[in-house]
Amino acid sequence: MSYEANVRKVVPYVPGEQPKVTNLIKLNTNENPYPPSPLVLKALKDMEEKIERLKLYPDPTCEKLIDAIAKAYKVDKEKIFVGVGSDDVLAMAFLAFFNSDKQVLFPDITYSFYDVWADLYRIPYKQIPLKSDFTIEPSDYFIDNGGVVIANPNAPTGEALALDKVEEIIKNNPDVVVIVDEAYVDFGGVSVLPLIERYENLLVVQTFSKSRSMAGMRIGYAFGNPKLIKYLSDVKFSFNSYTMNATSLELGAAAVSDKEYFDKTRNMVIKTREWTKGELKRLGFTFADSKTNFIFAKSDKLPGKVIFDELRARNIIVRRWDKERINDYLRISIGTDEEMQELIKALEEILK
């Protein structure tokens, strides 16, 4: 025997490539094409004065960041949880809330970390097929289960489920925690945040990585009933007392306080997305009416893999999965206008 017999053997999630070369048009991990708010640079500069404080542990209550989120969303502090990206928040939530013998439900085509977390913690789960148009049928989630996870808008499809349909899912699952992962909600979706006042089993998860241009800082957050948040915090404090370092607290608080910049840049992304939709349509692509900062599109002329490789050869990276039902689709993040013009030019060449 060896120690290996008792190792937890897992198949990790594979994140999109983070290439170290710089002359690329990077449309593969749904990052924001615009830099963080100028207030973030100011907060970074202000840290120089406070550099000595790095010798001390950061505030474990994350007060500064939570206060800033509370203010931005007009939500009480005790309804807010923060973590190292929404991945950290979701990983903690799976560990905290999904402890029955029943299956946790989520779509077959969705964020591909959900089944990885379930496997990691040995949580039973069932992947519910999306309908043929890649939309979610709420009544599919009315069966006996151990929890529900819905990404809304969904990734990689970009499909948004209407608020009343999400509420149907929550309402029909009072005995389990329902997680609504709203990583992309700021680009045109509608948040279920107000529903935390009515449903004590609802956890709404969001992130600084997309609409706030802060993927590099790894900040995610969740809203829920204070009791639900307390359960989640207890698990977090049983894992790591200080997950958020001093720079995350300072730069994160600065980022979320700049509503004007946030609105300006997300509207720029939305505008570029709508232009891109028109161009992709012209080139014969089909896609859902994305409410996110990406478009999940399929060509009527060439297989997804061929287009993917041809784009890569032209220094443009998008994302695709070798997975049933979606292997001909490309998930294209929305970059700057110039980047999307380059993309369209390349696609024109590839498809002609």
Next chain:
Amino acid sequence: MSYEANVRKVVPYVPGEQPKVTNLIKLNTNENPYPPSPLVLKALKDMEEKIERLKLYPDPTCEKLIDAIAKAYKVDKEKIFVGVGSDDVLAMAFLAFFNSDKQVLFPDITYSFYDVWADLYRIPYKQIPLKSDFTIEPSDYFIDNGGVVIANPNAPTGEALALDKVEEIIKNNPDVVVIVDEAYVDFGGVSVLPLIERYENLLVVQTFSKSRSMAGMRIGYAFGNPKLIKYLSDVKFSFNSYTMNATSLELGAAAVSDKEYFDKTRNMVIKTREWTKGELKRLGFTFADSKTNFIFAKSDKLPGKVIFDELRARNIIVRRWDKERINDYLRISIGTDEEMQELIKALEEILK
């Protein structure tokens, strides 16, 4: 029924107080009294130029930080793992390696997060009593078990176990992972790091929070056989693809590259500790011959709780536990010379 039936209910670890007032002598969480290396400030300033890059995800392979650690310790990159403080590294290691039905062994008096992690993951464990002089008896760990965790030097006792005795524990446990938590090793202990070449089941965990004055940045790391590190990384990548944010990677790499400053400041801490030992002895305290940046001391005159409260009333915070065998002890972190002089002056007043 409600969702609460399936919540993982835990009793979290309680970290030492991080008071928000500033006119305190803070000797309660074993932080370094000196600021981080000047190279850390330089790295922070350099980030201003790169602020736009915060819109992108950080490098998931943590190459820059791991390369810097590899260089500082002359260890191959594939033998290194990094995390959000050594707590994150240890939490992942418990999850990855302790999956048998047998009990994981650690001392009854040690870092009080070990039993919290075991409870969180429902890992069976047995706390082995330290000897009456608070030292570890290696042969106590030669029984059938599911894993072993040893803090060396141990906390909160400050006792270091000799290298050959640690090796005895590792050698006698070839079928389980042995974790040696060396958070405090840089203040006079001897690391088992070279033993990773001989024992494939040995994981050595260290941190930037103590000897590198970087508690605020949350950086921990581990050394082990490449296969062991791969298992640990797989679990980490099944939890969160990007645990280390961009500032941790940059500032961490800068900190670990400054050997001169590291040696200078740790020697200052050691010198102050030895002076403090002499003073505490003079005042009638008993304590182990600490090889850490704290002293675990007991007065022959007053109960620990009384001294603790009296120090607090004088704006000096140390740490104590309401726990059998150690409730009369104070764990006193080593501050600057001036801070320790203030402490001794206060103790003289309290004890007279």
